[in-house]
Amino acid sequence: xxxxxxxxxxxxxxxxxxxxxxxxxxxxxxxxxxxxxxxxxxxxxxxxxxxxxxxxxxxxxxxxxxxxxxxxxxxxxxxxxxxxxxxxxxxxxxxxxxxxxxxxxxxxxxxxxxxxxxxxxxxxxxxxxxxxxxxxxxxxxxxxxxxxxxxxxxxxxxxxxxxxxxxxxxxxxxxxxxxxxxxxxxxxxxxxxxxxxxxxxxxxxxxxxxxxxxxxxxxxxxxxxxxxxxxxxxxxxxxxxxxxxxxxxxxxxxxxxxxxxxxxxxxxxxxxxxxxxxxxxxxxxxxxxxxxxxxxxxxxxxxxxxxxxxxxxxxxxxxxxxxxxxxxxxxxxxxxxxxxxxxxxxxxxxxxxxxxxx
Amino acid sequence: xxxxxxxxxxxxxxxxxxxxxxxxxxxxxxxxxxxxxxxxxxxxxxxxxxxxxxxxxxxxxxxxxxxxxxxxxxxxxxxxxxxxxxxxxxxxxxxxxxxxxxxxxxxxxxxxxxxxxxxxxxxxxxxxxxxxxxxxxxxxxxxxxxxxxxxxxxxxxxxxxxxxxxxxxxxxxxxxxxxxxxxxxxxxxxxxxxxxxxxxxxxxxxxxxxxxxxxxxxxxxxxxxxxxxxxxxxxxxxxxxxxxxxxxxxxxxxxxxxxxxxxxxxxxxxxxxxxxxxxxxxxxxxxxxxxxxxxxxxxxxxxxxxxxxxxxxxxxxxxxxxxxxxxxxxxxxxxxxxxxxxxxxxxxxxxxxxxxxxxxxxxxxxxxxxxxxxxxxxxxxxxxxxxxxxxxxxxxxxxxxxxxxxxxxxxxxxxxxxxxxxxxxxxxxxxxxxxxxxxxxxxxx
Ligand SMILES: Nc1ncnc2c1ncn2[C@@H]1O[C@H](COP(=O)(O)OP(=O)(O)OP(=O)(O)O)[C@@H](O)[C@H]1O
Ligand SMILES: Nc1ncnc2c1ncn2[C@@H]1O[C@H](COP(=O)(O)OP(=O)(O)OP(=O)(O)O)[C@@H](O)[C@H]1O
Ligand SMILES: [Mg+2]
Ligand SMILES: [Mg+2]
Numbered sequence: 001x002x003x004x005x006x007x008x009x010x011x012x013x014x015x016x017x018x019x020x021x022x023x024x025x026x027x028x029x030x031x032x033x034x035x036x037x038x039x040x041x042x043x044x045x046x047x048x049x050x051x052x053x054x055x056x057x058x059x060x061x062x063x064x065x066x067x068x069x070x071x072x073x074x075x076x077x078x079x080x081x082x083x084x085x086x087x088x089x090x091x092x093x094x095x096x097x098x099x100x101x102x103x104x105x106x107x108x109x110x111x112x113x114x115x116x117x118x119x120x121x122x123x124x125x126x127x128x129x130x131x132x133x134x135x136x137x138x139x140x141x142x143x144x145x146x147x148x149x150x151x152x153x154x155x156x157x158x159x160x161x162x163x164x165x166x167x168x169x170x171x172x173x174x175x176x177x178x179x180x181x182x183x184x185x186x187x188x189x190x191x192x193x194x195x196x197x198x199x200x201x202x203x204x205x206x207x208x209x210x211x212x213x214x215x216x217x218x219x220x221x222x223x224x225x226x227x228x229x230x231x232x233x234x235x236x237x238x239x240x241x242x243x244x245x246x247x248x249x250x251x252x253x254x255x256x257x258x259x260x261x262x263x264x265x266x267x268x269x270x271x272x273x274x275x276x277x278x279x280x281x282x283x284x285x286x287x288x289x290x291x292x293x294x295x296x297x298x299x300x301x302x303x304x305x306x307x308x309x310x311x312x313x314x315x316x317x318x319x320x321x322x323x324x325x326x327x328x329x330x331x332x333x334x335x336x337x338x339x340x341x342x343x344x345x346x347x348x349x350x351x352x353x354x355x356x357x358x
Numbered sequence: 359x360x361x362x363x364x365x366x367x368x369x370x371x372x373x374x375x376x377x378x379x380x381x382x383x384x385x386x387x388x389x390x391x392x393x394x395x396x397x398x399x400x401x402x403x404x405x406x407x408x409x410x411x412x413x414x415x416x417x418x419x420x421x422x423x424x425x426x427x428x429x430x431x432x433x434x435x436x437x438x439x440x441x442x443x444x445x446x447x448x449x450x451x452x453x454x455x456x457x458x459x460x461x462x463x464x465x466x467x468x469x470x471x472x473x474x475x476x477x478x479x480x481x482x483x484x485x486x487x488x489x490x491x492x493x494x495x496x497x498x499x500x501x502x503x504x505x506x507x508x509x510x511x512x513x514x515x516x517x518x519x520x521x522x523x524x525x526x527x528x529x530x531x532x533x534x535x536x537x538x539x540x541x542x543x544x545x546x547x548x549x550x551x552x553x554x555x556x557x558x559x560x561x562x563x564x565x566x567x568x569x570x571x572x573x574x575x576x577x578x579x580x581x582x583x584x585x586x587x588x589x590x591x592x593x594x595x596x597x598x599x600x601x602x603x604x605x606x607x608x609x610x611x612x613x614x615x616x617x618x619x620x621x622x623x624x625x626x627x628x629x630x631x632x633x634x635x636x637x638x639x640x641x642x643x644x645x646x647x648x649x650x651x652x653x654x655x656x657x658x659x660x661x662x663x664x665x666x667x668x669x670x671x672x673x674x675x676x677x678x679x680x681x682x683x684x685x686x687x688x689x690x691x692x693x694x695x696x697x698x699x700x701x702x703x704x705x706x707x708x709x710x711x712x713x714x715x716x717x718x719x720x721x722x723x724x725x726x727x728x729x730x731x732x733x734x735x736x737x738x739x740x741x742x743x744x745x746x747x748x749x750x751x752x753x754x755x756x757x758x759x760x761x762x763x764x765x766x767x768x769x770x771x772x773x774x775x776x777x778x779x780x781x782x783x784x785x786x787x788x789x790x791x792x793x794x795x796x797x798x799x800x801x802x803x
Contacts (some may be wrong), residue, residue: 015538074546085398087513089562098567104557104576131790165422165532167459183389230442307753 002078002188004028004154005053008060011046011286022212023060031152031186033179037193038184038236043191048158053077059224064155080154082162088133094120095129098147104221106154110153119150122184143172144183156276157182157189163198174204184225196236208232228345231237233273233351239302239317242279243357244287245346246272253343255336256287256307256313263354273342276302276355281326286335289316291326298322309311319357366464367433368426372579373409374463379450382458383417394466395475395530398512398559405466413444418532420448423460424533430464431533437501437643439529441467441516459742466649469756480570481563486578488523490556494585495581497548500645501702502593506544508533511555513800519712519756520660521719547585553579591668593619593689595636607637618644618661654689655697659715666719670696683707696738708750710757721745 005249011021014032023300034045037104049055051062053074061070069077088097099116107115120126123143132140149157162178163171177325179202182189193199199206200220208223208231216228228330233241247254248270252261256274266272289305302323303318318334324334340354362383378386383402392405392412403416416423423446430443433611442460442465450458493515500507507514507528514530537544560575569575575632592613612619622709623640647664659667675685675693700721701714711759712720725741 014542031706048645049543049547054542055541087398089558089565090398091562091566093565096561100558101554102555102560103561104579135790156517164417167419229379 002065003030003063004034004156004188004190005063006051006060007063009047009050009057009062010059011050011055011192012045012058018212019058020212021050023175024214026207026214026217027114028188028190030190031220033191033202033204035191035193035206037196037199037206037235038209038211040194042209044047044194045160047209048081048190048192049161051156052081052158053263076104078155080149080152080157082149082157082159088144090133093130093132094125094136094144095148097133097144098162098294101148115151115153116147119147122150122181123147138170139173142170142177146178150185151182155188157187157191159189159191160194164236167258173225175301179200197238201234201332206236208235210235225357226351227273227342228351229347230271231295233342233344234338237275237343241273241275241342242270242316243273243344244316246270246306246315248343253309253341256285257335258335260286260336260341261338262343263316264343264352266345267351269346271342271349272336273343273355274336274340276341277319277325278320278337279316281334282335284333287316288335289318289332289334291328291330291332292321294320294327296322296325301325308353362449362531363451364447364449364749365447366427368443369446372407374447377406377408377415378449379391379461380452380458382452383422388565395472396608397472397474397511398562399513399530406443414441414464414466416462416464417459418462420460422532423448423462426462426530426534427533428630429531429536432536433505433534438487438500438503438505438528439525440531441465454457457764467516467518467529469716470527471756473512473515473517474563476517480568481560481573482570483572483578484572486560486570487581488582489517490527490578491585492517492524493552493556494582494587495644496528497552497586497708498589498593499580500528501540501545501590502546502641503643504537504539505685506535506537506540507531507548508535509555510548510552512559513555513773519658519677519716521662521666522723523662524639525660525662540754545590551584552582556582589617593639593641596636599635599637601633601635610639614639614641615646618646618648618665619644620649622730655684655693657693657697657715659713663715663719665717666722667697670722700738700742702710703739703748704746707748711750711753712756716752720749724749760786 006024006026008023009021010019010023012019024047036047038044046055050057053069053072059071061068063069064077066077073193079243092100095116097098098114098119102112102115116129117126120129123146125140125143128136128140133144136144163174166174175198191202200223201216203220205217205219206223207217212230216223216232216251222234224234227236230243234243248264248266248268249259252259253264253270287307289303289307291303293304293307295304296351299322301320303320305316305318306313308314316334320326340356341353342351344350344355345352363379367374368801371782378390383404386404386406390406392407393655394405394412396403403414405412405414418426427443429439429745433440434442444463447461450460452458458710463675475483476489493510493512494521496515497507497510509530509532514528516527516529518526526636552775556579557575560569560573560578563569564575577667597606597610606625608626611624614621619641621639623641625638625640627636628634629636645661647668648659648661651659651664651668654671657667671689671692674696675688678688678691691739700718704717711717721738724745725736728741730743
């Protein structure tokens with residue numbers, strides 16, 4: 001049983017005035033795959049190091065299971081930090097490559113063999129245990145590297161951008177491998193990435209971090225359908241959600257020459273958020289868009305254009321048909337699909353409308 | 359959308375454009391590639407000749423290439439020992455217009471060796487210890503300026519000979535981050551990474567049958583912790599002194615100088631009741647002796663070489679001390695009358711064997727051994743001749759090194775072709791080779 005709990009956990013680096021991680025409250029369930037995501041410098045690595053015991057906690061607590069580990073040294077936390085470096089050693093067999101960290105940790109030979117075999121079975125590498133890495137395919141090598149972490153049998157895995165130096169193809173492949181393996185093992189995992197697509201495809205739940213503050217925790221679906229604020233709305237999903245200034249009107253919000261329905265009580269200035277796939281093109285209703293460029297991607301395409309609201313120009317992205325679409329320089333109108341409008345408070349940025357559910 | 363080739367470089371390098379960027383790096387023609395040994399790596403890294411010098415090319419992701427290039431530039435500015443970034447090449451496509459990975463180009467570090475090229479038959483305990491110690495010193499220097507490495511290993515370090523020991527240079531900065539200063543946890547994290555990687559690398563050499571039996575990979579890798587901690591504390595710990603022990607301040611300064619570090623600032627604070635004094639040095643980068651030698655003679659050397667040369671200079675100064683000359687004048691005399699004649703004595707065709715300062719160091723060492731053997735003071739010019747004839751000409755070139763011997767000086771050694779130069783391929787599973795006999799793997803873990 002290993003849950004992980006951050007209870008108002010705070011880290012203020014010496015010589016700085018703003019905490020890098022600011023009163024984080026987060027509970028990772030036993031066996032859960034939690035992804036920490038956010039832009040560079042938001043505090044992901046710091047959070048992970050705090051959990052590993054490699055960063056001082058200046059306020060709050062950290063628990064693994066029911067045990068308060070805030071002041072427990074790293075080696076006594078039963079956590080495995082998976083390094084970015086996935087290099088395999090060419091002269092060592094697959095078994096040695098998987099077991100060497102145990103040797104360093106002083107684990108006895110019989111137990112090493114047992115754990116390596118167990119991991120190899122899980123990873124379908126049993127028949128290669130006495131072979132060298134050069135005998136393996138690319139995917140198998142990635143699995144050997146994973147085996148290296150598995151044999152340590154920790155209560156919690158920590159991974160900090162483990163895929164960042166793989167090329168796009170291997171990255172997608174390894175993503176799937178890691179998450180399916182994690183599910184089979186059922187070991188609680190905290191995974192850090194700055195890539196929201198990676199977060200959405202891998203995590204049971206995702207915690208979005210910005211400037212050391214937790215913005216929202218939820219399933220990929222929660223974040224997509226009901227982003228808690230403008231930041232999450234703009235960060236999750238690609239191409240990004242359109243966020244445009246508007247005004248609340250009775251029963252909805254203003255949208256160019258039209259008003260669209262929205263379930264809000266607010267008055268005055270608001271921000272409306274509409275995903276590119278939730279906008280439709282028409283001749284004369286809604287917001288007037290000048291087309292800058294259309295990117296054709298087979299059946300679909302994306303129209304990149306701009307709109308002018310209260311004399312200020314804003315960029316806008318609209319999903320269009322891949323063949324039958326407006327051309328560069330055209331002026332068209334767009335309207336949101338009904339009920340697919342997110343509304344945010346203009347000053348706080350917080351969500352004030354209900355979820356957008358398909 | 360197919361982009362166009364985009365080269366970002368600090369200096370104009372027209373030669374870069376003529377390289378075959380439209381071909382995947384692993385297919386570059388043999389006449390473009392310079393075959394040199396290198397550490398194990400996940401990316402494809404190869405060397406090529408560029409207008410009179412050698413470059414290392416690494417194929418990697420766009421983000422990584424750009425990030426590492428910028429990181430290496432920042433490190434260069436603060437004079438960290440690391441490889442010099444030359445360019446980032448982005449927007450590569452092959453002849454059919456398919457995208458190719460971006461590339462980071464760095465300058466091959468002259469006279470440097472990856473650790474796998476530092477031994478010919480077996481890696482000896484003293485060599486392993488010196489390697490680890492020099493890596494510890496590099497790590498202390500990096501941490502001292504606020505650099506978190508994130509991938510500390512012997513493979514990610516290049517070594518240059520330095521008067522019997524090694525000077526370590528950082529080669530792989532892709533996971534690095536630069537901060538005002540590091541926390542204890544960040545330093546601990548790097549150390550843990552170092553420990554695991556070094557042990558793994560030594561076990562790999564062991565598996566290849568090239569590790570001296572006396573070396574225990576785990577104990578040797580543990581050494582980096584101790585070596586690092588000692589240095590770090592000497593550099594950074596405050597010291598509490600009694601009012602009547604103030605002479606100890608000078609001792610601390612001396613100790614730091616001996617370790618090769620200079621002090622930028624020494625804060626001295628008296629405690630409330632005025633009986634104790636707290637001193638806290640702020641250390642600038644190592645290279646105390648190298649800087650002094652550079653100032654006096656214009657010679658740019660590694661730290662231990664500088665120590666050695668300065669010793670000789672001081673000895674020389676004693677012989678001319680009656681003349682009551684300025685230090686600068688004596689240094690000039692030593693340079694023109696002692697150092698330069700030795701270097702000039704080396705025939706041009708042996709120029710690329712070793713760096714001049716290393717040659718000088720080895721000549722001094724050689725003279726000492728000759729003198730011991732013959733129980734007389736062998737004059738320098740005689741030692742030089744003997745050294746060139748019996749030692750230097752048998753060494754392999756280290757300007758671009760190919761498997762050199764390890765000792766300070768050694769006679770002829772055969773060139774060994776390094777099967778360590780290994781790259782992963784994605785071919786079908788090859789049949790078991792002679793190096794992979796059928797064994798019970800349980801004996802192997
Ligand atoms: N030793 C330090 N001293 C001062 N500030 C630090 C230190 N280490 C990290 N920081 C700062 O703390 C903040 C959070 O850093 P952290 O590395 O946790 O972010 P991150 O989300 O992992 O970013 P990245 O993806 O770029 O690594 C950043 O602003 C960073 O500059
Ligand atoms: N400028 C250089 N001069 C000399 N050798 C170099 C240089 N650049 C790279 N090398 C050699 O190439 C090897 C691989 O380079 P590098 O470590 O940057 O690749 P990598 O794929 O990022 O490695 P890793 O798997 O550790 O991340 C190094 O170990 C080093 O021996
Ligand atoms: Mg990070
Ligand atoms: Mg490397």
